[in-house]
Structures are given as C-alpha cells and as structure tokens.
Amino acid sequence: VFAIPAFAYGIMVDARTGKRFINELADRKIRADAILKINKNPDGSLTHPVVICDSVGATGTTKANVYRGLHKNVIKKFDSIEELAQFYSIPYDGLKKSIDDYNSYVKSGKDLEMGKPFFKLDGKVVDISKPPFYAWRALPKVHHTMGGVKIDTEARVYDKQNNIIQGLFAAGEFVG
Incomplete structure (x- = not known):
C-alpha cells in the first residue's frame, strides 16, 4: 500500500x-x-x-x-x-x-x-x-496474474480437456 x-x-x-x-x-x-x-x-x-x-x-x-x-x-x-x-x-x-x-x-x-x-x-x-x-x-509481488484456471459464469472450474471438474469452484484471485 x-x-x-x-x-x-x-x-x-x-x-x-x-x-x-x-x-x-x-x-x-x-x-x-x-x-x-x-x-x-x-x-x-x-x-x-x-x-x-x-x-x-x-x-x-x-x-x-x-x-x-x-x-x-x-x-x-x-x-x-x-x-x-x-x-x-x-x-x-x-x-x-x-x-x-x-x-x-x-x-x-x-x-x-x-x-x-x-x-x-x-x-x-x-x-x-x-x-x-x-x-x-523492493521485490515484485503477485497482485494479479494473466491467465489461470478456466471458469464459467457459475464459477465451475474446467480441466485441460475443457470438462467441468465436479465440485470444484473458483472465483476472484484464485482464478489467477
């Protein structure tokens, strides 16, 4: 800050x-x-x-x-x-x-x-x-990332084959 x-x-x-x-x-x-x-x-x-x-x-x-x-x-x-x-x-x-x-x-x-x-x-x-x-x-800190896990509008996480991972949800900085 x-x-x-x-x-x-x-x-x-x-x-x-x-x-x-x-x-x-x-x-x-x-x-x-x-x-x-x-x-x-x-x-x-x-x-x-x-x-x-x-x-x-x-x-x-x-x-x-x-x-x-x-x-x-x-x-x-x-x-x-x-x-x-x-x-x-x-x-x-x-x-x-x-x-x-x-x-x-x-x-x-x-x-x-x-x-x-x-x-x-x-x-x-x-x-x-x-x-x-x-x-x-000074040292760099992670404030945000470009990329991360793929999610949909319901915050469901997708795997590398574009399949929903049942029961796994992500939002906010976790997505990065």
Whole structure:
C-alpha cells in the first residue's frame, strides 16, 4: 500500500550503485522485470533495489499505512540520506547524485532520465528533500496474474480437456 506514494513521489535505486534504473511509474510487469534483472549478482546472491521518498511524499498515503510498514519493520525511517545509504550499503555519492538529479527534474517539470510523469500532492510536485526519509527493499509481488484456471459464469472450474471438474469452484484471485 505504501508503494504507491513512494513510486509516485520518490525513486527506486539499485542498491549496488545508488542509480535509478526504471521509471518508477512503469506498469507492474515492466517494474517487476527490471527488479528481477538487476536483482541477481554474478555470484548468484540477490540485491534488492531500494525505494525512497521523503516526509512529504509519504503523506501520499494514510498515516496508518506508514505506521503499519514501520511497525512491521518493512519501511525504515531515516533522518538523513547519509544514514539511509549506510543502512542499505548504497554508495552515498551515487545515491546523492540520483536524488539531486531527480530533484532537478522535479524542479524543471520533466524527468530527463526515465520519463516519469510528475503528480502534484497538495498542489505541489514533490521532490526528495524533506526529512525524515522513508525507504524499503523492493521485490515484485503477485497482485494479479494473466491467465489461470478456466471458469464459467457459475464459477465451475474446467480441466485441460475443457470438462467441468465436479465440485470444484473458483472465483476472484484464485482464478489467477
């Protein structure tokens, strides 16, 4: 739930470099593929990208969502970008440049790097400059799938030979 404001009012960076690698508002499939692509290190280990927004961007969701993320220890809160970079082992210079570049794009009204559209929050386009800063490691999650089991208007499930499986019904996300 917190991903929406952070993607809209923040950036996602490769934790190994501090650089942006995707338009944060690209569709889920494009983002997921990009995350999985940069996720794998040559030694087979994983490095999850980090999503960052500031205190203003965090207001794009409810306080309850931010609290829940902090309480569950998924979202981390930092007083400075230096502290955030150190916690996630992100090269500070790369992260600072990405944030500075992003903030200049916000000011100019055009994301020259990734083409991300900017949205207003309380009448203003939001940069990443007002502490505290919020961050978490990103990884794709299943929100919906394309395909799944075949059902009819009575929610009866069909097998591969297009026969109804007696007594088996599916609806909603189970169908995906």
